[in-house]
Amino acid sequence: MRITVLRLGHRPARDKRLSTHLMLAARAFGASEAFYCGTEDPGLEESVNKIVRDWGGGFKVAYAASWRKVMSGWGGRIVHLTMYGLPAQEAVPLVRAADGPLLVVVGGPKVPREVYDTADWNVSVTGQPHSEVSALAVFLHMLLEGSELASEFPGCRLRIVPSARGKDVAVSKD
Numbered sequence: 001m002r003i004t005v006l007r008l009g010h011r012p013a014r015d016k017r018l019s020t021h022l023m024l025a026a027r028a029f030g031a032s033e034a035f036y037c038g039t040e041d042p043g044l045e046e047s048v049n050k051i052v053r054d055w056g057g058g059f060k061v062a063y064a065a066s067w068r069k070v071m072s073g074w075g076g077r078i079v080h081l082t083m084y085g086l087p088a089q090e091a092v093p094l095v096r097a098a099d100g101p102l103l104v105v106v107g108g109p110k111v112p113r114e115v116y117d118t119a120d121w122n123v124s125v126t127g128q129p130h131s132e133v134s135a136l137a138v139f140l141h142m143l144l145e146g147s148e149l150a151s152e153f154p155g156c157r158l159r160i161v162p163s164a165r166g167k168d169v170a171v172s173k174d
Helices: 012-028 042-055 067-072 088-097 113-118 132-143
Strands: 003-010 033-038 060-063 077-087 102-106 121-124 158-160 169-171
Touching: 003 012, 003 067, 003 132, 012 033, 012 042, 012 132, 033 067, 042 060, 042 158, 067 102, 067 113, 077 088, 077 113, 077 132, 088 121, 088 132, 102 132
Parallel strands: 003 033, 003 102, 033 060, 077 102, 077 121
Antiparallel strands: 158 169
C-alpha cells in the first residue's frame, strides 16, 4: 500500500519542530511521501531531506499550495485523523481492505468541515487531545500491523546497530 501524508496548516514560527517530527514519523512508520500546506517552509523541507540523505529511503516531502487540490485530485482513498472520527480499531480493517494509494490527512489549526466531508474515513486515535505525530504513528502502526518496524531504508549513510546498552551507529563510507 502506497501511503502519502498531507499536513494541513503548517505555520513555521509555531510548528517548525512539530511538522518536522510529523514528517519523520511518517517516513519511519511507512509513508512514501508527504505534502504540507499552509506557509511554504524550505527549512522544513531541507531538514527532512537531510534525514533522508543520512538515514536512507526514498521518502519525499513537498509543499502544496492548496490542500483542496491535493484531496480533490487524489486517486485513491483518504483517511482524516481526528479526535471526532470512528475509533481506529474499527476503521483500520476497513482502510486496510481498500485498494489503491492512501492519503492520510492530519490537521494543525482548525480543520475545515470540507476535510471531514471529503475524507472516506474520519478516524480517531483515542477521543482525547494529543499530537498529530502520535496519532499518525499509532494509526500507521495499526494499519501496517507492525511490519514497518522492520523496514529497511536503502541508500543510508547512517544505520543504528541494535544494542542492549549504549549507542552504536554504523557509518557508511559511500
